[in-house]
Amino acid sequence: MVDGIARRYDFLNRLLTLGMDRRWRRYAVDRLALEPGDRVLDLACGTGDVAAEVLRRWPGSSVVGADPAAEMLRLAKVKVPTLETIRCSAEKLPFPDASFAALTVAFGLRNFADRGLGLAEIGRVLRPGGRLAVLEFAQPHRGPLQRFYRWYLGSALPVIGGLLSRSAAYRYLPESIDAFPVPDDLVAEMGRYGLAVTERRSWLGGTVWYYRGLRSQAGQD
Numbered sequence: 001m002v003d004g005i006a007r008r009y010d011f012l013n014r015l016l017t018l019g020m021d022r023r024w025r026r027y028a029v030d031r032l033a034l035e036p037g038d039r040v041l042d043l044a045c046g047t048g049d050v051a052a053e054v055l056r057r058w059p060g061s062s063v064v065g066a067d068p069a070a071e072m073l074r075l076a077k078v079k080v081p082t083l084e085t086i087r088c089s090a091e092k093l094p095f096p097d098a099s100f101a102a103l104t105v106a107f108g109l110r111n112f113a114d115r116g117l118g119l120a121e122i123g124r125v126l127r128p129g130g131r132l133a134v135l136e137f138a139q140p141h142r143g144p145l146q147r148f149y150r151w152y153l154g155s156a157l158p159v160i161g162g163l164l165s166r167s168a169a170y171r172y173l174p175e176s177i178d179a180f181p182v183p184d185d186l187v188a189e190m191g192r193y194g195l196a197v198t199e200r201r202s203w204l205g206g207t208v209w210y211y212r213g214l215r216s217q218a219g220q221d
């Protein structure tokens, strides 16, 4: 399903978020505060937008892009030729313990087949004190805009995305957001895997969230 939208993915991201997705990725990458030589894993890297931003913002770092979708990885490599790409799922990462100074996962956590396993793997491959940046959708806050966002995510976006990509992938988005934990629960869940959330913020009435995490020194609690 993911490979089916890969070619139109960037275009649709820009269109459906009116270009705001760039700002969210930039915000998350800025806060990684990398040192020269730091190695970063961009998990669920898709077409490599976050990896590209990491290398632009922190030119002394190196990035590995991991994703199970071969076509996404191919496009990521075209976009970022220096990117090392690895085809794998979050639930079974082919890296030794404490391999990375930082890890990013943008709009990917929601897609993990087993989020617990994925979070455990994130905690394992991050070195103690390593930084984590998560971007993810959530159900909007209650308020006047809630109905609009619900309509946009639930009705407008699947139709526009479906027409332009000829894929059912965008129909799956509202379902996966509904099934995903609310921000407080996600923070608690990450904490259980030794990933302490030290900052979070949202945009678009709580529809898009950034979480800054720190891998505890002791690892999994």
Ligand SMILES: C[S@@+](CC[C@H](N)C(=O)[O-])C[C@H]1O[C@@H](n2cnc3c(N)ncnc32)[C@H](O)[C@@H]1O
Pocket: 002, 043, 044, 045, 046, 047, 048, 049, 050, 066, 067, 068, 069, 072, 088, 089, 090, 091, 105, 106, 107, 108, 111, 112, 113, 114
């Ligand atoms: C919405 S895209 C996000 C891509 C990119 N991070 C971005 O910000 O544009 C979600 C990605 O998650 C990947 N994915 C799906 N299941 C996964 C899993 N179990 N482990 C890792 N990545 C997964 C998909 O292949 C897809 O590329």
